Amino acid sequence: MNPYVLGAILAMGAVTLLCRATPFLFFMRRRPPAVVDFLQVYIPPMIMTILVLGSYKALSFASAPYGIPELAAGLCVAALHLWKRNTLVSIFGGTALYMLLIRVL
Amino acid sequence: MESSASAPRGHGALRAAFKASVPVLLGYVTIGIAFGLLLVKSGQPWWLAPLMGVVVFAGAAQFLSVGLLASGAGIAQIALVTFLINARHMVYGLSLLDRYASCKRWKAYLVYALTDETYGILTTVEPPAGADRESFYAAVSALDQSYWVLGSAIGALIGAALPFDSKGIEFALTALFIVLLIEQMRSVRRAAPYVVATIATGGALLLVGPANFLVVAILASVLGILPFRKALS
Structure with missing residues (x-):
């Protein structure tokens, strides 16, 4: 090791x-x-x-896709959590959206 | 305690502990899978994931260490970050002093295995009448740890065996932090800590750059909140 x-x-x-x-x-x-x-x-x-701010420290707003996947997925996590308050739903929903957005944008 | 009398009561404690730990089973297995995937995708061998679940057993610190290990951060820096992230555990122990005071056989294990979720169960769920308290505490702690080790191993093995396109899975960590921040905002409804931490993060990023900002930001925010002690209490 x-x-x-x-x-x-x-x-x-x-x-x-x-x-x-x-x-x-x-x-x-x-x-x-x-x-x-x-x-x-x-x-x-x-x-x-x-830790949340640190997760966004490397974001680039100057070039495509302008940080849209990170911001949209982060808002999705927050919205899901405020709505359902289910940690797993929030994390998996936001991560799935992020993985989708970085492939289509 | 005499083993002849505690065997049947211990059995009841185990059943009650399993029932109480089911929410943690779902959470730890899935978040453990995410951790195992991340660790393997960062270039580590699969068995490091379950091994960390035994040697470290602290989710947030383990997640943070993935990036630190991949970038070759110094061991002193990794230890300091671990300390700052896990300092909250000192608080958990404080409120369990009375509960654990009567424990003997499993006390060392109970202290070692005290995570956020185990703390949550032990402070909200009472062991069933007649069940041995210490057996119940130990069973909850050991079940929770087994879920975490199991989930980590599953995730790491999936990551090592399947070459699927996992790009973006690392966002799970950001998502976890956002969830924990919202939970904090529900319980600590004062602006000062969030403002101080934001200023400390900005200042640390400008001063020492993104690679080393974490330790500086945490230390600066701890010092920065102290002047507000009177105003906040």
């Missing part, structure tokens, strides 16, 4: 386990500081915003 990939997934596993074990190791007896309570609420929405 490629030592780079092996090292990377072992590092990912160790860091993930550390994140999951932290509260059980440190906060069994005392309350976490208030700033942890604050950050636990506000970090997830910020990370999701960054």
